[in-house]
Structure formats: C-alpha cells, structure tokens
Amino acid sequence: MIKVGIVGGTGYTGVELLRLLATRKDVEIVCVTSRELQGTPIANHFASLRGVTKLEFSSPDSADLNSCDVVFYATPHAVAMNTVASLLDNGVRVIDLSADFRIKDIKLWEQWYQTPHVAPDLVAEAVYGLPEVNREAIKTAKLIAVPGCYPTAIQLGFLPLLENDLVDGSRLIADAKSGVSGAGRKAVEDYLLCEASESIKAYAVTGHRHHPEICQGLKNASSDKVNLTFVPHLTPMIRGLLATLYAPVRSGTKVTIEQLQSIFEDRYASEPFVEVLPQGVLPATRDVRGSNKCEISVTYLPETNMVIVLSAEDNLVKGASGQAIHNMNLMFGLAETEGLEGVAFQL
C-alpha cells in the first residue's frame, strides 16, 4: 500500500489525480491539502467524488505529509520549491506537477516565472518525468518534475525526427491547440463558457512559459541547434491537446514516408502510452479523451519537403495527472499501466 499525499488539491490536475487514484487498491490517499478549504469534505468541492471518498481537505501546515511515501504537488508554480526539501529530507518522494523543477537553467526559469528560485540545488537533482526519455532515472528518482501538457505532446512528436537527425532543428514550428482546462481552474472572464466556447484564438504568440521547457528537451535529443516557433491556441473544448508539428527535412537528406513511419513505430514500440497510428490515419483528441495515451501520426509532404507530425493527448491525463501517476508507478516498481488502463471516451 503506497501512502499518497496531494498538496493543493482543489484545481483540475488535483481532481484528476483523485479520479485516477481514489479507487486504486494499492494506494492509500492520506491527505489532500488546501489552505482555503481545510475541513471541507473533498466531495463537497468535487461532486464527482461523492460516494468515492470521505476525506476532507486538510491544512498544508498540519497535514501528515511526512508519513507519506510520495507527495504530489498540484500547486501553481513557485509553491512546491518552498517545501519540497523538507519532505525529501524525511525520505518522502515528491512528484511535482508544477513548473518549479522542470527547467535546469535557473536564470531562464526566473526570467519566465518572474520570481527568484529558492531551491536551485533541487532543480539539479530533479528528474524530468517524461518516461519515454527518462524511464531509468525516474525509477530511482526522489524528485520528479512532471512535464507540462504542451511539452509532452510536442517533445514526443519531434523526438524521433531529432534523434535521427532527419530534420532542420533550427526551423521547427509547433502549432498547438489546447482545451480550456489547460488554463487551470481560474475564474476569469476569458474562460467563461460564454466567452471561450464557439471561438478559437491564439495566445502568448510572442512567448509562452512552456517554450523554454520544450526547447530544453528538444536540444537534449538533437545533435544540432534547435530553434522553435511555438504558437498555442485556446480551443473550445474542456479537454484535449493537439500539436501540429512542422519540421523541414534537413538539407541534403532524403526521407520517405515508409522510413519515417518505421522510425516512429520503432521509437515507441515498447511504450505503453504512445500509439503511433498507421500511415494515413490522423488522431483526434477525442480518441484519447480521459486516457493516458498520446497518439502520433507522421506525414511527409514531398512538394515542400516537410514532415508533419500530429500529436494528440488528453492534457489533464498524459499531459498532467496521468503522467504523474505513470511516474509514481515507475518509482515504486509497479506495473507501468497500473491504474492507467482506462479506455478513452469515444464520446
């Protein structure tokens, strides 16, 4: 029985952790903290958990986090970095869904998150929790930085191309479309049904916080310089993230679609949560809704010598809470798919 604590359990990644963990027989949820809602039954806040859990939110100060085997942080950025060290000192392993430990370059992190980092040593120690890249390191990690939703879909889409030196890494484009839940549970006008439904828009065109995280991962996979144009879009749906990736074939290199298809299939052949689609089949976000899968298709356009990769995930599952649990499974020697076998909602 793995004892689990959740810090900051009132947002969308928090309730998604609970959805995926609450009925597991090998996991005991010890506490879920919330400063504002301490004492409130969790099921009063998240009606979906009525009849599922009798737990109440507890104060982050008094919660018995030190008795946990693992603590998930489902907090905004710049929260986890303040308290993770003492948990680690007590032998508690930590899986942070926020951005605090994702970017190795502290200056870069501070520039994007506009606050000094208080635990730079832990950044160095943290393992970036993308199992398709860091599986072995995750197994023994004490501190996991769970990748962001855009970074997960985009890295998984580009990696096979970069690892095989097939494309010009200095001219990559990621046009990404996310459901509104990607913005978190923020009561602001932009995300009201009346303002976000029946409309699509780009945002953060001149710079998004996930950009340095994506580039860091792509550079690690690349023998060469990486330069990425990244435009995220707010899409009128609750869940789902589709990344449309454009990668020009490297000058002097010849590719065929059969070769590309093989490269992708081989790269992810043993990955339980990445599905490379047959040639000619394209993913839709609903095909992975509620599941921990990332579905990827690769297309080659000879006229423009362009590779187009489509990468679809549920931003709250493979893009957040499901991937966090995948990390937990790896860290505790469980079957990787434990608790993550849920089939996607076709509708």
Add this chain to the structure above:
Amino acid sequence: MIKVGIVGGTGYTGVELLRLLATRKDVEIVCVTSRELQGTPIANHFASLRGVTKLEFSSPDSADLNSCDVVFYATPHAVAMNTVASLLDNGVRVIDLSADFRIKDIKLWEQWYQTPHVAPDLVAEAVYGLPEVNREAIKTAKLIAVPGCYPTAIQLGFLPLLENDLVDGSRLIADAKSGVSGAGRKAVEDYLLCEASESIKAYAVTGHRHHPEICQGLKNASSDKVNLTFVPHLTPMIRGLLATLYAPVRSGTKVTIEQLQSIFEDRYASEPFVEVLPQGVLPATRDVRGSNKCEISVTYLPETNMVIVLSAEDNLVKGASGQAIHNMNLMFGLAETEGLEGVAFQL
C-alpha cells in the same frame, strides 16, 4: 472468465460496453458482430479502442455466439426478438439493451414500435433489469430487458414517493433533458454539431416510446392509478440525462422535507449506484459523467405542495451499458460494482 458476445456493436451503447468491458480481467469478449463492418478491426471503427483490442467485427451469422456465457444486444429495436430464443435454448444468457422485452403488454409494444412482436413468450419470461427493483430476479434471469435511459432516471426518482403513497400518481410530470448521444449514432441533420449545439428543444411531446415503459414501472410501485405527462428535451451536450420530476402531494397527506429526505435515503441506502444527495444539494449531469451513478435530490415546496425530484445519470452508462453490466455482474454472482467503479469526470 465470463465469455461475452455483443450483437450490434457499432453504435454508442456498443462502444460503451466495450469501454467498460475491454480491460476487465474476468471477462473475455469473444465476438462483436456487425453485418456492415464484418472483418473490420473494431479499433478502426472506434479509435478509442486502438491499442485496447485487436478484435474484428464478425458477421452475426457466423459469430460464435453460442459459445458465450452471455450475449449483449446493442441493436435497434425489433432485432433481438428474432434471435434471442435460439441463444437461450443453447443455454446462453441474454442482456438486451433494446426495447424488445421491456414492455409486458404486447399490444402496447406493437402499437409503439409499429411492428408485430415475434417472441411474446420471451417477453413474459424476461426480467426488467432495474436492479434497484428487481435485484433478486435478475440474479437468476436468463433474459434481461435493460431499461431505457429516461425510464431509469425517472423511475428511480419517483419510486420512493409512489411506494410510500405520498403523492398523487395521477398528476405526475417528468420534464427530462437528454444529451444528444441518447439519439444513438444516426447520421441525420438534427444531430449535427451545427444544428444540435447551442440550442435546446423539446421533442415527442405528444408521445415518446419510453412513456409506456415508465408508466409500467411506476404502476408496479403504486397502489393507485398512474398518469404521467412526459416531455423529453434534446440538450446540447454529448452525454448526460437530467429528469426534473414534479409530484403533487396526495390530497390530505402532509409531508415535510425531513421526512422526504429520510424516505429517499432509506430507499437507496444499500444501493451502490444511487446516491441521494444531502438536503439542498442538487445534481448536475457532469457529476455522474462516465460513471454508473444516478444522483437524486428531493425538494419540497410548501407553497404549491409540490415535491420536486431531480434525477441525474449518464445516459450511456447508468442509462444503458453500465446498467447492462450491473445486470451481468448480478447474474454471474460477481461483486455488483465490478468494472463499474470508474469515478465520474469532474470535467
């Protein structure tokens, strides 16, 4: 290992059966039939099942249904009645999600479904698969008629009132709102996103096929005459069904909200899939999205001496495929909640 066959697996209740059954370790899906799609991998038709099953649709003629322990019919009405008898003769138990065996009065069925019934004897034998009413009979049944989506929510909402003689059964009103998936997978203009989203409408105001089914159930629970006005509405969402039920307190009877609350809580105290909400809390369909729960609230309005019951379910789960599996669990002596523990999607 229970061997399962599914007849007519290409619609929404079919894929929902597969979503709920495909990963069960105590169930083997032997075959899923479809005349049109025989030979097609199921996962080509339902992308959500990619990587989940390698089964192909098989012809209803050649499928090895007789080797199954249980066969689900997820067919349109007037299909199951033609072939169920031979399965039963071979000792196969049958769970029919269509309307063929729901209405005991054959003439009434024929009037509503506009075709002669070819297996009236089986109607008499069939058990109406509402576990909250017929649990014991279901356990030993050979043939189950799974209730419709509207009948499930509406009966569960009215039953405690009628069983306790509290309301005037001759003046019941059910104003029900269903997601578009309730119409099934029909490629008609009315259900296109462009025509069904951003709009609500009533339909079948002068008569809906679920009306006689609902009335049959309500009469069984009532000491008196039942007269129901039932207006269904097409609601711009994929899943979910909310029934708003109006029941005038019986003349000469006095009720209090505390008494009503107790009656509802007691009625469903041991039911795993009916959640009576605390006084003052009202259900939303998203609270049960994807789960097999029916959530019910009861309110009393002294000014009009009216009891208002709100009953919310996922029309594809508790209103169809989930309830069908609940029946299977009962028939095979399994834990009732086996494979149905999935937590609702809060978002």
Add this chain to the structure above:
Amino acid sequence: MIKVGIVGGTGYTGVELLRLLATRKDVEIVCVTSRELQGTPIANHFASLRGVTKLEFSSPDSADLNSCDVVFYATPHAVAMNTVASLLDNGVRVIDLSADFRIKDIKLWEQWYQTPHVAPDLVAEAVYGLPEVNREAIKTAKLIAVPGCYPTAIQLGFLPLLENDLVDGSRLIADAKSGVSGAGRKAVEDYLLCEASESIKAYAVTGHRHHPEICQGLKNASSDKVNLTFVPHLTPMIRGLLATLYAPVRSGTKVTIEQLQSIFEDRYASEPFVEVLPQGVLPATRDVRGSNKCEISVTYLPETNMVIVLSAEDNLVKGASGQAIHNMNLMFGLAETEGLEGVAFQL
C-alpha cells in the same frame, strides 16, 4: 436622431444593446458609462465593436446623461433606483433592464433583493415593459421596467390560457432552460466552460427572483388565484431560453387542440415579435438565436388533460436588450421593428 445613454455598459446586456443600436442611423449613442473602465475604448473591452464605435466608457458621474433623450440601465439590481429620479426630473426617459422597478409590491421586492428600495414612488409610476401586454402605456411612459428573461418567455406562454380561463391557475408549472449568458458576465467557477459545458443542472429550486415577477404578471391576466412552480435550469449553451409550461385544463372545462391553436394565434396575430408555430411544430432556441422573436407552440394531451406550451426566445434579445429597444421604439413613435429586423442565426 434619438440621443441614447447607457449606464453600466460592460456586461452582456450592455454589449447586446450596443450590437443592436450602434449601426442605427436614427440613434446616437452619447455615452456608455462604467466606473471601472472609464477612459477605455469600448471596442477594447468588446472586440466585436472594433471598427464599429470609437466611444470610450465614461464615468457615471461625469457622463452627460441629462442631455440624452433616453437612458438604458444595464446595471445589476439596486443601482438604477438610486439615480433614475434625477434623470426623470430632467425630462430624460429611462429604460431599466434591471429588476429595480419590475415588482409593484415593495415589500416583496425587498424580501427577494435583500435591500431597502429607495424609490418606491417610481415603482408605482414605472410601466412594465412587456409590449404584448402594455403597449399603450409604454408609448407614453417615462420609466420602463424591462421584464426579465424568464418572465418574458413564461408570461407570453401562459397568458392566452389564463386570459381565457382555460386552465387551473393554481397548478401551473414552468420548467425553464436558460443559456449561461443568463447569469451575466460573472467570473465565477460555475460558469467556466470547463464546468458549465457538457452538463445541465437545475438551480434555485426553492425560489428564484423571477418567481414573484412572473406571478405578478400572471395574476394580472387571471380571474383567479395563481400558483406557480418554477424550476430554472442552467443549459450548456451561450444564448437561448426555452420554457416548457404545464397547465392542467380547468376542471369542468373542455378544450380541443384546434381551439387552443386558434386562441394562441389570435392573441398574437398582430404581434411583430411573437410567432405562434403551426400545430405540431415545436420551437428550438436556435430558431430565434440573435433575433427579437419569441416562438410559441401549444400542445394538448387528452390522456392527462394537460396543455403544454413551449416558449423559446433569445434571453439576451427578446429576454433583455431587444425588448428594451422595442420599448424605446414604442416610446419614440418609431416603427416597432426598427433595428430589430435581424434574422435569427440558423446556425
């Protein structure tokens, strides 16, 4: 040229007034006030008005409201009542879209709105701006209380029945479904796309502020006691309101559908914005999306001796800003349909 002022122009009824008025050649919008946004170009706040108006929001204190011929209040309740008197004294006519002057019974108003009314005399003077009832009084009114969205649809649906003594007014039920814009522009979690879409729920079952307003109107039309059960529902769409009305035929009275159809058609024969649908045709809210129409169908169910009226409107147009402009047209002797001819969006 009618000089128009708008007080409180930052909400949904405000922008809808601007949508309908901004391109009129017989109207000059003099000022739109907002304390928070004074000095901000309106088109920065409402992108739909880019290129349409160069006006900025002005302070309610300094705005030249007294130079207007008419001022619309698109404010929350308990605002207009503080400043309307001085405008009226200056000869400015006022059309209030809030609830301040709708309910004649001051005590009742104070009970529902939980604040003392500071202008009870003006309540007596105000004309309830439902043109289908008060057309003549509106023409000469100085102060109009524009009906709420639910009250408009529900009154228009019940009136022909009550005026003709056909139904039992003590047993009326209104089950109403409103799009999320009915809640106004409130940045609260309940109305986020992630929480309000793909779900339907009832709210305010034990009492909604529109209830006394509706009853007041129904009583005025009725020879007898009126008792109404009213349950509003939050429906996952931006615009639209459908009221499903249940009215039992008065004991001892006989009705036919032909008679009912005639009564409805006659009642609204000369009304430019009420469309009685042919027998058997039911309205959908999308049929009136963006238009100032209320579409009504009447159905009779002999089995339960029940009349069912369906009444559909766009809650922001006929249910608010369009009706307000209809009132203005009447007050200033314009064609009633001026500026309100816009055809509904079929999709």
Add this chain to the structure above:
Amino acid sequence: MIKVGIVGGTGYTGVELLRLLATRKDVEIVCVTSRELQGTPIANHFASLRGVTKLEFSSPDSADLNSCDVVFYATPHAVAMNTVASLLDNGVRVIDLSADFRIKDIKLWEQWYQTPHVAPDLVAEAVYGLPEVNREAIKTAKLIAVPGCYPTAIQLGFLPLLENDLVDGSRLIADAKSGVSGAGRKAVEDYLLCEASESIKAYAVTGHRHHPEICQGLKNASSDKVNLTFVPHLTPMIRGLLATLYAPVRSGTKVTIEQLQSIFEDRYASEPFVEVLPQGVLPATRDVRGSNKCEISVTYLPETNMVIVLSAEDNLVKGASGQAIHNMNLMFGLAETEGLEGVAFQL
C-alpha cells in the same frame, strides 16, 4: 430593386445568403431553388426564416432565374458550370459560391475535383471575387467566383507580406482551424455533435482542395516562387475560421514589427471588411462571429526571424455568403457595406 435568384438554397451558405438578404429593402428574392424540396416553404426547412419569408423552394427547371438581375449559386462543386452559360447569355449576372470557376488552370481543377470541366471558357472570363484584390474587375464582372473560406483568410493574411517581398514565399505555412459548418450540411457521422464536439483534429493533411486556389492567389501577389504547407483542422464550434500563418523573413531582409504593422495597416486602410488589429492584440473568431469582417494581426519573432499572421473570419460570412453579397454590392454600384453592417456577436 435588385432581383435575386438563389440556386441550391438548402445548405448552410444558402441560408446565410437568405439571412443577409431577406430583410433588405433594395433586394427582391425572386426564387430559391431546390430539386428535393420544391414546393416546400423555405421557412419549414430553415426555422430561422419563419415570419421572414413566405417563399417556397422552386424547381431548378422551372424557376424564373432568367428574370433575375443576379443569381447566386450555393451548390456543391460541378453543378454551376452546367447552367451558368445560359444565364449569362440572358444577361443575368452570376455569383458562384462553389469552386467551379475559382481555379484558372483547368487541368489542376479537374485533378482536384475529379471530373471534367464543362465550361473552361467561363473560367477564363470569371473574376475571382476577392474585393481586396479585384475590386475594379468585380464591378463590371458578369461571373464571379467567390473565394473559398480558407483561401479568403489565408490570402488576406499573406498578401501584404508577399506584395512587399518581405518573406520567403517558398516556405509558407498555413495552419488553419475551421468550425464544423465549413463542411457544409452533410449528414455524416464525423459531423455529429457527439463526434465533432469536444475534440479537434487535422484532416486532408496530404492535400486539400483549397490548396491550389490559395497558391494561385499567392503567386499572383508574389514576385517569386510560392510553396505552401497547408493543414486544415476541424474545430469544435459551429462558425469561425482562424488561420495561423507562418512566414520566414526572406534571407538578407530585415524587418521590424513597426514596419510590418504599418504595411498591414496601409494595405487595408480603406477596406471596409478587413480590420488590422493594433500591435499586440490578437483576434478570436468570436470577435467576427456573424459579421463580414476579417481581423488580422501581425507579429514578428526575432529569435526565429519569423512573421506570424493571425487571420480570423466567420467562414459563412466573409468566408462565403457575406463576401458573395459584397461582390453583388460592387457589381450593382451599391455601397459596399449595404446589408453587411451587422455587428458581430460578442457572445
């Protein structure tokens, strides 16, 4: 009074033409044809037109199209080309919303539309109805080929860059997102609410029929070779089209955002239906919902030397029927904005 005929009025562009034309006082709609629905009142088919028009659909064979001043074709491709010639011979001007006369290269057209073209002479004569490019030619044209929805948004976004030789035309990318109405009124599973809502997907990645049309227009504006990667996406909303355009700055050229902003503002300064947004402001499709506007923003990313243009329109208005009417206004010497002043729906 301009006498108007509409051929093929049962689809989405047909009803949108009627929405925009039906209340105009300078236009008489003489006939709307439909082979399937001849004799049916149009308002029975499109409920939004109830009370707006009493016209019935007429047979395309007997309709008095020759008495019209102008006939709109709102038909699928390969229909208009069969009958346009005789109308033109009779002095009737024609505005074709289909693809029949858009592509000057007949072989290319035949390759994409998989049928021989029967009126190649008319293709040469037809004027491509993009007013921002062909205003003068449109005024005197007899036959207009109205641009497709994607081509409108994409050309308007790229043109200022190509006309000024700023970007490398051989490396253009258009990632476009369209509402479901772009697919037309097709009763196929893909466009059902249950399958198209709550999901986004790319389609036609290896080739879309609008690709050659777009390239033709871009080449006309370019001094150099044009090579475009175009990926369309099906977005879960009824209306709206957003094109995210990526154009690398031409090698050896230096640009600044101020210069780009000026170039765009100057290019469209006198265009009534193109709105260049202030620097830093990005369009959302809802900002133009229901209006004939195309809103464009330009952004420059120095790190990747990339220009990003966002171009938003309502695919049914500026992308189809509104633009068709803009052409009509030009052809008949009317004010360009006549009947197209409708303000967008903010919500």
